[in-house]
Amino acid sequence: MVPPLVLDIDGTLTDAQGRLDPRAFEYLPSWEAPVVLATGKAFPYPVSLCHYLGLEQTVIAENGGVVLVGGEVSYAGDRDAAQAAADEFVSRGGDLGWDAADTVNRWRETEIAVSLDADEELLREVAASYDLEVIDTGFAYHVKSHGVEKGAGLELVCETMAYDPTDFVAIGDSENDASTFRVVGQSYAVANADDVAKEAADDVLEKSYMDGTLSVLESLSES
Numbered sequence: 001m002v003p004p005l006v007l008d009i010d011g012t013l014t015d016a017q018g019r020l021d022p023r024a025f026e027y028l029p030s031w032e033a034p035v036v037l038a039t040g041k042a043f044p045y046p047v048s049l050c051h052y053l054g055l056e057q058t059v060i061a062e063n064g065g066v067v068l069v070g071g072e073v074s075y076a077g078d079r080d081a082a083q084a085a086a087d088e089f090v091s092r093g094g095d096l097g098w099d100a101a102d103t104v105n106r107w108r109e110t111e112i113a114v115s116l117d118a119d120e121e122l123l124r125e126v127a128a129s130y131d132l133e134v135i136d137t138g139f140a141y142h143v144k145s146h147g148v149e150k151g152a153g154l155e156l157v158c159e160t161m162a163y164d165p166t167d168f169v170a171i172g173d174s175e176n177d178a179s180t181f182r183v184v185g186q187s188y189a190v191a192n193a194d195d196v197a198k199e200a201a202d203d204v205l206e207k208s209y210m211d212g213t214l215s216v217l218e219s220l221s222e223s
């Protein structure tokens with residue numbers, strides 16, 4: 001029997017530009033155990049992905065700020081503090097880096113994401129003054145409350161599901177996956193992962209992006 005999976009999205013199920021690898025449709029809908037998507041993206045993104053993949057909607061969004069399991073949503077994190085920090089960042093000359101529609105933050109409920117083009121030093125200084133942290137996922141900076149993380153989200157998910165976090169196999173690529181890697185039974189960093197993720201993972205894969213992810217899924221299916 002294959003194990004349940006907890007999968008990062010960007011950098012793990014996508015290519016370097018963040019485009020979903022179409023092979024996700026071949027492997028994930030037919031996986032014979034739960035598949036939990038755990039992402040830094042705002043809540044609607046993984047919900048949509050589950051919908052279009054035909055997966056049960058069990059998601060950890062916003063780096064653990066929003067968790068959906070068994071039809072119930074839970075929140076963690078101080079969105080107002082993140083908004084105040086973002087406003088101050090902008091008033092001090094910073095630019096969040098998104099267009100007027102800001103679909104990156106428009107539906108984001110517990111943190112704020114900022115483009116990697118932004119002034120990182122200023123962003124970190126302002127965030128610290130609001131007792132917030134900044135994490136760099138390789139796709140965006142996230143201004144968030146301390147202690148809100150994907151790993152805590154998986155523990156919450158497991159309170160509802162008939163699984164323990166240690167039953168899960170995790171695959172990810174960045175700093176925001178390290179907390180997941182710490183709570184699961186087996187963790188893999190794809191070859192394109194950052195140093196924090198590589199350090200936290202049980203194994204670092206030879207292949208990057210979806211090629212790396214599929215190497216794990218194929219070997220789990222065969223064993």
Ligand SMILES: O=C(O)COP(=O)(O)O
Binds near residue numbers: 010038174
């Ligand atoms: O969009 C981001 O910043 C990161 O998203 P991810 O956690 O799915 O990699």
Ligand SMILES: [Mg+2]
Binds near residue numbers: 008009012137173174
């Ligand atoms: Mg990622």
